[in-house]
Ligand SMILES: NC(=O)C1=CN([C@@H]2O[C@H](COP(=O)(O)OP(=O)(O)OC[C@H]3O[C@@H](n4cnc5c(N)ncnc54)[C@H](OP(=O)(O)O)[C@@H]3O)[C@@H](O)[C@H]2O)C=CC1
């Protein structure tokens with residue numbers, strides 16, 4: 001049994017996490033939201049879980065670092081500078097950062113990597129995602145994670161290959177690009193498809209989240225795994241030994 005702290009505790013994920021922490025028999029030490037400091041909470045916890053906003057990241061990493069505890073970052077919409085902060089913190093404490101904590105998407109990303117390796121470069125890769133109307137970042141963290149799995153399998157830099165803004169006279173598809181399309185509406189918890197479009201055939205690998213508990217349970221599993229690990233940067237693939 002461990003003491004968990006939630007950053008973003010009153011949000012959609014924060015509430016699902018509280019249920020998953022109780023379900024797993026752990027103690028909820030407390031939570032913070034916008035305008036509250038994570039430092040005092042971190043001193044009462046064995047692990048922090050952050051599903052809040054990119055602007056909170058540096059303070060959350062610092063709090064975990066000062067307390068000497070691991071932190072799982074599920075917040076999406078992170079930029080280059082955020083990833084640099086994660087790398088820096090991971091020199092001192094265990095940090096698991098992922099765009100999706102679910103078992104299904106973690107496995108999907110391994111399958112995408114395999115498909116991208118085995119299918120030739122003439123198979124175009126497109127990533128499609130749909131989320132609820134309240135989501136504030138695009139493309140989703142999961143879409144980027146899946147795009148990254150495909151790009152790394154092909155030995156290309158996703159930042160160079162990513163095409164996420166098609167509109168108007170785009171010209172023909174650039175060979176090697178990885179396209180992203182974003183849909184928003186209703187209460188969709190999270191749908192992702194990676195489409196490999198070849199000549200006269202198409203392979204689609206998909207995942208549908210039916211509710212947020214899959215992310216919350218995965219985050220609890222990841223946080224349990226993180227406790228006692230040496231400093232370093234981890235992903236859900238480490239947790240599932242993929
Ligand atoms: N990795 C994964 O598997 C998943 C990731 N996510 C990501 O998690 C994040 C949260 O999603 P969701 O719960 O739907 O969003 P919500 O908007 O419902 O909740 C966000 C919470 O974070 C709080 N918050 C905002 N800014 C800060 C801050 N500076 N410090 C502390 N807390 C803050 C908000 O507090 P207040 O209300 O006071 O502003 C709110 O309680 C998003 O980035 C989302 O994409 C979501 C699902 C799964």
Ligand SMILES: O=C(O)C1=N[C@H](C(=O)O)C[C@H](O)C1
Nearest residue numbers: 076099135140141142189190
């Ligand atoms: O904001 C959400 O809701 C979700 N965000 C994550 C993302 O950006 O991929 C994960 C999940 O799909 C739900």
